[in-house]
Amino acid sequence: MNVADIIIISVIAVAAICAVVYLIKRKKKGVSCCCGDCSKCSGCK
Amino acid sequence: MKLSDLKVGQSGIVSAVGGEGNTRQHFLDMGLIPGVRVTVVKFAPMGDPVEIRIHSFELTLRMDDAKQINIELCDSDAEEPISKKSKNIIEKTEHPGLGEDGKFHPKGSGNPLPDDEILTYALVGNQNCGKTTLFNQLTGANQHVGNFPGVTVDRKDGPIKGNPKTSITDLPGIYSMSPYSSEEIVSRNFVLDEKPKAIINIVDATNIERNLYLTMQLLEMNIPMVVALNMMDEVKGNGGSIDINKMELMLGVPVVPISAAKGEGVEELVKHAIHIAKYQECPLRQDFCDESDEGGAVHRCIHAVEHLIKDHAERVGLPVRFSASKVVEGDHLIIEKLDLDQNELEMIEHIITQMEAERGLDRSAAMADMRFEYISRVCRVSVKKPKESKEHIRSQKIDKILTGKFTAIPMFILIMVAVFYLTFNVIGAWLQELLETGIDALTGLVDSALTSAGVNEVIHSLVIDGIFAGVGSVLSFLPIIIVLFLFLSLMEDSGYIARVAFVMDKLLRKIGLSGRSIVPLLIGFGCTVPAVMSTRTLPSERDRKMTILLTPFMSCTAKLPIYAFFVNAFFKENGGLVMSGLYVAGIVAGILVALLYKKTIFKGNAVPFVMELPNYRLPSPKNVLQLLWDKAKDFLRKAFTIILIATIVVWFLQSFDFHFNLVSNSEDSILAMISGIIAPIFRPLGLGDWRIVTSLISGVMAKESVVSTMEILFTGAGGITAALSSLSAAALLVFSLLYSPCIAAIASIKRELGGKWAVLLVLWQCVLAWLAAFAVYSIGGLFL
Incomplete structure (x- = not known):
């Protein structure tokens, strides 16, 4: 492996990790799913 | 008669x-x-x-x-x-100054809430009266605004601009506080249970009688309130006027004329809203029944019931006057909440029966009449009706063609054909080609750069055959998706979709749906997720469930890349025909399934079709551009998250075996082994190739993923055309059209209907897709 290989692999790995972290965070935070019915609310999952 | x-x-x-x-x-x-x-x-x-x-x-x-x-x-x-x-008797009235600072509010008077207390507001109003436009003006948000009753289907919160210690909630549009649709219950429960510090009631001034009906009921809730008279520019522009002072005096709450679209009067509205919430200034008037009105039967009845239920209402924290009105109307949700004794219930029933006999109207009609009578009194002294608005005259002229007896359906078909033709053959296709050229050029540039840098063959393959082929192929569909959303948004914002619901109601009723279901179904051509959410505007649970279960049959834009990929590879000469055929096949499948549902799990009739037809309006460019930008962002986010991860995973699984050795032939890869187990199920469809199976499975994550996976897996000589016959490709297209929706759509269905329905829908659609694809493959085999 040369320097270029390591740089490319690192960039792809960082991008993939960012994508996974983003998806997990988004799932935890919840997207626009509020039904407005607070009496039955268990949070947006 | x-x-x-x-x-x-x-x-x-x-x-x-x-x-x-x-x-x-x-x-x-x-x-x-x-x-x-x-x-x-x-x-x-x-x-x-x-x-x-x-x-x-x-x-x-x-x-x-x-x-x-x-x-x-x-x-x-x-x-x-x-x-x-109601002969208008408009006289000059002094400004009552409700909800105002300065000379109207002596220094030191009132009991202000502590400075650190968040002032919460509910934004309540009829459907299509400009609530979301006002919400955007107040908060600086960019929520989508439509010209169709019921665009707001979920609750949105935000602080008022420049007032961080405030929070305003945009609620779905409602016509009254009666529990007719789930939205009305949601909005009512929000006001009753969440107890906002104040209500901002937005009233469409061009349609004031109907809008004030909700105002009457909100006033009965005894919560500080300010009335925002929206579209005042339109009223004035058409020669009308409203004596704000008089109206304020009669309603007992501050009234502020505004134009939400132009941002006029919004600043004054905010000042009033903050004042009434801060000082908790409740409406001065909640009693609208008149002792002298028709013998005073309704007046006596409401007040008698008020006395009887006072202790119960106070115990459960309900406003007394509101509860009394609802008890008289027979609102079972409020009656249950009040937990009245049998004696009290009987006594109330006697009082109401007596009122009905004296008034000559039943309880519901008597209450509605009492409210409209007061509204007519308010309008008599404060409203000078505008002449017929130019917007209305224009709408009537347009409607002669768009909803005319002989022109409505041909125009609908023409518009839909034009939308799809312009999207797929003209604007969208041209932009797509442009983007594809750009992506290809970039891929070539990176390819040669990697080669000249002497990058390892495996990494080279990951970048070019994996990421660029996978993500690039999906990205190129961005223009088509944006253009289709542009047309759908123009149709909705102009007010045309409401007409489509009106025109198509009778047809949809034949398959057990209401005309209103056409909206989610049309949105389904864009994306199933908002389509499923928009079913919340449907007043019946049966219609809502049935519509949700049918939306996945409408070909969403994410399936487009699959269709385009196979049409280009196998049916290039009849591309347009095959594409249109797939859309029609989805609709036909939806109709057949709806008929099946109607005869089995959803017996009964669709609910009444009571809907307001809004005037046609020119869509706001800002609103349309905002929506397109949101859709583009969503798509790009998906391409660089789910699709990127999926392409890397697929590339990895098809490049290595179980011992993590690089394979020279992808048939020895991990992916080939796993998919090989499932492949026999697809063999009767002519789709036994493990690569096809893998692509279809990846499509459950996101439909676009089917194409990106195929781009990675079919890199060898001949590509996809060598692996499939035209007949198998046709079966695959039918399977893709009907099989399980993507994970985001499944999640939204689960949210609306529950996990059981979501799982059943996925299984049902997979079985249906398999049977349909099998039929295409077997019957087609007889002829080819």
């Missing part, structure tokens, strides 16, 4: 409103009360539903429902009885 007997242009005075339960209550809430004049505007092309003019707005009703309304024929030019009493 029944309302259904009237011909176009004829008018009648309502003498009695039949029907029962929530539906009848809804008719009354919409202003169809005894004594009011109705004029038939037109019938839908298939003779049903009918559009009527009542007060100053248009409503649609089915003929079956129109048969329940008794009328007495009257002269079309004659004044209606209510307005006879």
Whole structure:
């Protein structure tokens, strides 16, 4: 492996990790799913 | 004589409103009360539903429902009885200064809330009266605004600009506080349970009588409130005027004229809203029943019930006057909440029965009449009606063609064909080609850069065959998706979709749905997720469930890359025909499934079609661009998250074996091994290739992923055309059209209907897709 290989692999790995972290965070935070019915609310999952 | 007997242009005075339960209550809430004049505007092309003019707005009703309304024929030019009493007597009135600082609020008076307390507001108003536009003005948000009743289907919160210690909630549009649709229950519960510090009631000034009906009920809730009279620019522009001071005095709450679209009056509205919330200034008036009105029977009844339930209402934290009105109307949710004794219930029933006998109207009609009577009194002294607005005249002219007897359906078909033609063959296709050229050039550039840098062959393959082929192929569909959303948004914002619901109601009823279901179904051509969410506007649970289960049959834009990929590879000569055929096949499958549902799990009839037809409006460029930008962002986010991860995973699984050795032939890869287990299920469809199976499975994550996976897996000589026959490709297209929706759509279905329905839907669609693809492959095999 040369320097270029390591740089490319690192960039792809960082991008993939960012994508996974983003998806997990988004799932935890919840997207626009509020039904407005607070009496039955268990949070947006 | 029944309302259904009237011909176009004829008018009648309502003498009695039949029907029962929530539906009848809804008719009354919409202003169809005894004594009011109705004029038939037109019938839908298939003779049903009918559009009527009542007060100053248009409503649609089915003929079956129109048969329940008794009328007495009257002269079309004659004044209606209510307005006879309502000769405008506008006099100059002094400014009452409700909800204002300065000379109207002596220093040190009142009991202000602590400075650190968050002032919470509920933004409440009728459907399509400009709530979301005002919400955007107040908060600086960019929520989508439509010209169709019920665009806001979920709750949105945000602080008022420049006032961080405030929080305003945009609630779905409602016509009354009666529990007719789930939105009305949601909005009512929000005000009752969440106890906002104040209400901002937005009223469409061009349609003031109907809008004030909700205001009456909100005032009864005894929560600080400010009325925002929206669209005042339109009223003034058409020669009308409103004596704000007089109206403020009669309603007992601050009234602020605004134009939400132009941002006029919003600053003053905010000042009033903050003042009333801060000082908790409740409405000065909640009692709208008049002792002298029709012998005072309604007045005595409400006050008697008020005394009887006072202790119960206070115990459960409900406003007394509001509860009394709802008990008289027979609102079972409030009656249950109050937990009244049997004696009290019987006593109340006697009081109401006596009122009905004295008033000559049943309880619901008597209450609606009492409210509309007060509204007519308010309007008599404060409203100078504008002449027919130019927006309305323009709408009527456009409607002659778009909802005309012989032109409506051809125009709908023409518009839909034009939308799809422009999207797929002209604008979208041209932009797509442009983007594809750019992506190809970039891929070539990176390819040669990697080669000249002497990058490892495996990493080279990951970047070019994996990421660039996978993500690039999906990205190129961005223009088509944006263009399709542009047209759908133009149709919705202009007010055309409401007409489509009116025109298509009779047809949709044949398959067990209501005309309103057309909206989610049309949105389904864009994306299933918002389509499923928009079903919340449907007032019946049965219609809602059925519509949700049918939306995945409408080909969403994410399936486009799959269709385009196979059409280009196998059916290039008849591309347009195959593409259109797939869309039609999805609709036909939806119709057949709807008929099946109607005969099995969803027996019964669709709910009444009571809907307001808004005036046509020119879509706001800002609004449309905002929506397109949101859609583009969503798509790009998906391409660089789910699709990127999926392409890397697929590339990895097809490049290595279980011992993590690089394979020279992908048939020895991990992916080939795993997919090989499932492949036999697809063999009868001519789709036994493990690469096809893998692509289809990846499509459950996101439909676009099918193409990106295929781009990675079919890199060898001949590509996909060597692996599949035309017949297998046709079977695959049918399978892709009908099989499980993507994970985001499944999640939204689960949210709306629960996990059981979501799982059943996925299984059902997979089975259906398999059977349909098998039929295509077997029957096609007989001819080819």
